[in-house]
Amino acid sequence: MTMALGATIHTFDVELADVDRGxxxxxxxxxxxxxxxxxxxxxxxxxxxxxxxxxxxVFSEGVAATDEPAVLVRDLTGRTTAWIEVGAPDAERLHFGAKLADRAAVYTHRDxxxxxxxxxxxxxxxxEDIPLFSFDASFIDDVASALERRNTMTLSITxxxxxxxxxxxxxSTGIHEQRAG
Structure with missing residues (x-):
């Protein structure tokens, strides 16, 4: 009998300063x-x-969630207001999320x-209203190499x-943006 591997929990104590958004x-x-x-x-x-x-x-169940994006925002009534995909979602999934939520966005570590x-x-x-944000692959790889189970992180965006x-x-890296459409 083989046992399925469970999820690994990572904790991040974050200091976030997004000057662009206040x-x-x-x-x-x-x-x-x-x-x-x-x-x-x-x-x-x-x-x-x-x-x-x-x-x-909130984070969804990640790759295990088939009907939710990696990250989503809900209002106090539970309605999804932002659908935030990660990676390379297919068009059908992005279409569904963009119709469901007030806004959608995609963040990718890929080309x-x-x-x-x-x-x-x-x-x-x-x-045309869906931003596609990307980061340099070397930046993502470098950050990934510093991951631990318990992490202390300071993130500033300006x-x-x-x-x-x-x-x-x-x-350090720039945040590259283009539109899905």
């Missing part, structure tokens, strides 16, 4: 990392959460041109540039 918070985040989830995907999911941080934001090309000619609700300190290591 968000200054100190959340403690617990992320369950599914065995099939790569370090790069988890780092991108963490960054998406921080860059979208607002009241009502954004290839991610967007997969959506070409497909129906996506208000695709003029669409990110400054990150994770467990004593410092990283």
């Amino acid at each position: 968000v200054y918070e100190s959340p403690t985040l617990r992320m369950a990392r599914h065995p099939s989830e790569t370090d790069a995907f988890m780092v991108t999911r963490l960054l998406a959460y921080c860059l979208e941080y607002e009241e009502g934001i 954004p041109a290839k991610v967007a090309a997969a959506w070409a000619g497909k129906r996506i609700h208000h695709a 003029e669409r540039h990110m400054y990150l300190e994770l467990n004593g290591s410092s990283f």
Whole structure:
């Protein structure tokens, strides 16, 4: 008999200063990392959460959630107000999320041109309003190499540039944006 591997819990004590949006918070985040989830995907999911941080934001079950994005925002009534995908969601899923929520966004650690090309000619609700954010692959890999089970993180965003300190290591990158449509 083989036993299925369970999720690994990672904890992040975050100091978030998003100067661009006027968000200054100190959340403690617990992320369950599914065995099939790569370090790069988890780092991108963490960054998406921080860059979208607002009241009502939550992680879904990640790669195990088939009917929810990696990150979502709900209002006090439970209605989904933001659908935040990570990686390379298919057009149908993005269309569904964009129709369900007031806004949608995609964060990727992959080549954004290839991610967007997969959506070409497909129906996506208000695709022109959906931002596709990407980070340099080397940045994501470097941050992933500094991950531990318990993490201390300081993240500052100013003029669409990110400054990150994770467990004593410092990283910096621009936040690249294009539109899904």
